[in-house]
Amino acid sequence: MQGIKKALQKGRRALGRERSKTVAGAPQFIPGQFQTYSYTLPDRYPWLFQFAAESLVKSTDLRLLSFGCSRGDEVFALRKYFPTAFIKGIDIDPGNVAYCQSRMPLELPPTMSFATARGVEAEADASFEAVFCLAVLCRGDLTATNAQSSSPGFLFEHFEIIVADLARCVKPGGLLFLLTTNFRFCDTATAAYFDTVLEARPSQLAADVLFDRSNRLMAGVRYPAVGFRKRLAAVSMRSNG
Numbered sequence: 001m002q003g004i005k006k007a008l009q010k011g012r013r014a015l016g017r018e019r020s021k022t023v024a025g026a027p028q029f030i031p032g033q034f035q036t037y038s039y040t041l042p043d044r045y046p047w048l049f050q051f052a053a054e055s056l057v058k059s060t061d062l063r064l065l066s067f068g069c070s071r072g073d074e075v076f077a078l079r080k081y082f083p084t085a086f087i088k089g090i091d092i093d094p095g096n097v098a099y100c101q102s103r104m105p106l107e108l109p110p111t112m113s114f115a116t117a118r119g120v121e122a123e124a125d126a127s128f129e130a131v132f133c134l135a136v137l138c139r140g141d142l143t144a145t146n147a148q149s150s151s152p153g154f155l156f157e158h159f160e161i162i163v164a165d166l167a168r169c170v171k172p173g174g175l176l177f178l179l180t181t182n183f184r185f186c187d188t189a190t191a192a193y194f195d196t197v198l199e200a201r202p203s204q205l206a207a208d209v210l211f212d213r214s215n216r217l218m219a220g221v222r223y224p225a226v227g228f229r230k231r232l233a234a235v236s237m238r239s240n241g
Contacts, residue, residue, distance in 0.1 A: 043077040045134060045179065051198050051227060052130055052175060053081040062086065065128045067120065067166060068136030072100035075112065078132070088128075090117045119165060126171040133166055135180040138208045142182060150182055150211040159183040164190045172232045179226045180206045186225065187213050198227025 043049070056062060062085035066074045069089030078087050091097050091114070100114040139154050141147075150156070163178065167190045170176050176194065178185050185191050202222065210218045 042073045043080070044073065045204075047204060048134070048177060048179065048198070048200075048226065049077060049081045052132075052177065055175060055197070055229075056082075056129055059129055062130075063128045064088070065090070065120070065123070065131045065169060067131060067133040068092075069096070069100060069114065071096050072103055072114070074132065074134065075100065075114070076103065079112070085111070085129075087112050089114045090120070092116065092118045119162065120169050121165065123169045125168055126174075128169050128174065129171055130175040130177070131166050131170050132177045133163075133179075133181075134177060135206065137162060137178070137181040137183070138206075139182060140208070142211075143207060143209045147209070148217045149215050150217075151215040154182055156183050156187070156211065156213045156215055160188045160190070163188055167193065167230065170230045172230050174230050176228045176230065177226060178228070180208055182208060182211055183213075184210060184223045184225075185228065186223075191228070193231055194228035195231065196225045196227070197229045199224040200226045 062082055064078060064082060064085050064087045066078065066087065066089040069075050069091045070093075072089060075087050075089040078085070089097075089100055089112075091100070094116045097114045097116045104110075104112055104114070137159060139150075142150055142154070159181070160183075163176075163185060167176055175197070177198075179200065185194075186196075201224070205222060205224065210221050210223055212218050
């Protein structure tokens with residue numbers, strides 16, 4: 001785990017330096033601004049949400065995180081499956097967050113919140129029973145252009161840093177959902193602390209392409225694993241930086 005902590009610390013510093021770089025006049029991939037589209041649908045993944053609800057049915061005082069919540073449809077869909085849970089949505093686009101806040105019901109105490117953030121550095125270790133990252137860690141242009149490499153726009157090392165931080169926020173025994181990503185969770189060091197508990201059917205997978213640890217296209221490869229349970233023995237994954 002110390003290796004993951006050091007990677008997170010080093011990676012956050014490196015990614016921070018890269019924000020001002022450009023390649024051929026175009027900005028490099030910026031962690032936090034993963035998906036450039038705000039497209040979403042109400043209750044877009046009922047099979048996944050239902051699985052999460054059934055898996056956590058015995059849990060009390062649930063806290064859920066929607067990472068890259070866009071305009072809030074995912075958060076409001078989760079409310080249907082988790083009527084008493086506290087649900088937090090974060091998104092890098094302040095316009096999206098403002099729209100989400102305008103949709104919030106008036107209730108005391110509040111059981112829903114939205115915040116503008118590029119990542120989960122501000123979230124405490126092991127603070128959520130489930131973290132949802134759905135159709136966020138992918139770039140549609142890589143599929144549309146038949147890219148043979150994800151470099152320089154989106155690198156595996158960026159993906160690994162991001163999912164390690166998401167995983168840090170999951171309580172032991174909790175769930176991490178990663179759907180429609182350009183890289184496979186099983187290729188990350190963090191995957192060693194999780195067990196796969198949900199696989200999608202082929203019809204439930206988007207057409208987005210996958211890349212390996214060296215950012216090379218994995219032509220024709222599909223990755224059905226989308227739900228992962230954090231092992232009870234997993235310890236804190238927070239970096240020191």
